[in-house]
Structures are given as C-alpha cells and as structure tokens.
Amino acid sequence: MKKIDRRALWIAAVVVVVLYSAVAAIRCSVGPKVGKPLKPQGKSPVEVGHNPISKIRLGQEFNDMNDVQLEVAMKVGVDPVENRAAAELLTDKLVPVLDNSVYKVDTLTHSVPFLTKGAAQLLLTIGENFRDSLLRKGLNPHRLIITSLLRTEEDVRVLRRGNINASENSTHRYATSFDIAYARFDPQNKVKGCKDGDPGQMKMVLGEVLRDLRNESLCYVKFERRQPCFHITSRK
Numbered sequence: 346m347k348k349i350d351r352r353a354l355w356i357a358a359v360v361v362v363v364l365y366s367a368v369a370a371i372r373c374s375v376g377p378k379v380g381k382p383l384k385p386q387g388k389s390p391v392e393v394g395h396n397p398i399s400k401i402r403l404g405q406e407f408n409d410m411n412d413v414q415l416e417v418a419m420k421v422g423v424d425p426v427e428n429r430a431a432a433e434l435l436t437d438k439l440v441p442v443l444d445n446s447v448y449k450v451d452t453l454t455h456s457v458p459f460l461t462k463g464a465a466q467l468l469l470t471i472g473e474n475f476r477d478s479l480l481r482k483g484l485n486p487h488r489l490i491i492t493s494l495l496r497t498e499e500d501v502r503v504l505r506r507g508n509i510n511a512s513e514n515s516t517h518r519y520a521t522s523f524d525i526a527y528a529r530f531d532p533q534n535k536v537k538g539c540k541d542g543d544p545g546q547m548k549m550v551l552g553e554v555l556r557d558l559r560n561e562s563l564c565y566v567k568f569e570r571r572q573p574c575f576h577i578t579s580r581k
C-alpha cells in the first residue's frame with residue numbers, strides 16, 4: 346500500500362512539473378517582445394502650495410562634459426545597437442519609453458524610444474518630481490516632453506550623412522541618456538488653486554528637480570543651448 350502511494354506521488358509530481366513547464370513555454374512564446382514600460386506610481390496626492398522657485402544659473406549648474414558622461418554610459422549602458430529591431434530584441438536590458446501621465450515622447454527623428462532600466466527609472470522619477478514640484482509651487486500640472494532617447498548605429502550614419510553635428514561618441518548610443526525640452530511643456534488639466542506658470546518658471550522648477558537628483562549622484566546633466574533641452578545621463 347505504502348509503495349503504491351509513493352509511486353502515485355511521484356507520478357503526480359512529474360505531471361505537475363511537465364504541465365508547469367508547458368504553460369511557461371507558451372507564455373514565453375506569446376508574451377510581449379519587449380520589456381514593459383515603467384508606469385508612474387499612484388502616490389498620495391500632493392498639497393497645492395506656494396513654495397518659492399529657486400533662481401539657478403542653469404548653464405553653470407549643469408555643465409557635465411561629454412567625456413565624464415561617456416565614461417559612465419559605457420559602464421552602465423548597453424553596447425551600441427544597430428537598429429530598432431535589434432533594440433526590440435534586447436528585452437532583458439532595455440525598456441520601451443511610452444507616453445504616460447508625467448511625460449510624453451516627442452516625434453523622434455534620430456532616436457528610438459528605449460532606455461536601460463536605470464535610465465527609464467530616472468526619467469520616471471524626474472517626471473513625477475516635476476509634477477509634484479509644480480503643485481507645491483501652485484503651478485498647473487504639465488508633462489515633460491522627451492526629445493531624444495536611444496540613438497542606434499543607423500541613426501548615427503544618417504546624421505553623419507546629413508552633416509549634422511552628431512558626435513559619434515554620443516552617450517545616447519548606450520541607452521543611458523535622454524533629452525528633456527526646457528522651452529516646451531505639455532499642459533494637463535488645471536488644478537483648483539493653481540495658476541499657469543510661464544515657460545521660464547517651469548524651466549527653473551525642472552532645474553531644481555534635476556539639481557536634487559544630480560546631488561544624489563543619480564545623473565549627469567548638461568544644459569544644451571543649440572537645442573533647448575537638458576541632456577541627462579543616468580549613472581545607474
């Protein structure tokens with residue numbers, strides 16, 4: 346009797362393992378090709394306030410040079426990626442960057458919407474902190490506008506052909522960097538008790554957010570003048 350019980354147990358265990366493996370295999374083969382985009386957390390609401398806006402000399406404050414950014418990008422980023430299709434296959438290293446409640450992705454001309462997990466998390470944190478900061482200063486919410494993400498080797502060749510000043514050593518090739526516009530923001534539903542901030546004020550609020558994260562050694566930041574954007578490289 347005992348022997349039969351043991352054999353039945355063995356058979357049951359084997360059946361369970363086989364079924365589990367089959368289900369896992371099916372889920373892998375039909376699952377999404379790329380990792381899931383990060384979504385903003387449902388944090389507790391922020392009280393509307395009147396916190397003052399700092400005055401930051403953005404050009405002086407954010408002047409991390411390319412060689413410094415490049416060193417960390419090559420350390421924590423991916424190897425340069427040939428094209429969009431190749432990026433889509435790097436499911437364990439890259440996550441897609443799609444519009445959400447705190448930022449929107451502009452029409453990308455020379456990059457594809459992917460970042461490393463660390464850079465995607467940093468971008469999300471910047472968007473959430475910017476939203477909360479605007480409210481604390483009594484300014485209506487706006488989404489950030491992302492103008493550049495992962496630059497593939499195909500993009501680099503196109504840029505070179507067009508004689509556009511595209512550094513072949515751009516940190517964007519390593520999926521660790523992104524550009525956030527500072528002259529344009531995407532207005533959201535107005536909030537009672539808030540007023541519309543002008544672009545200059547919102548640029549300063551974004552500067553405060555970036556300064557805090559940079560002080561925590563989470564990123565390098567360059568205030569670009571040729572294109573009105575912050576060029577940011579994640580250090581994680």
Ligand SMILES: [Zn+2]
Pocket residue numbers: 493517522523524575576577
């Ligand atoms: Zn950039």
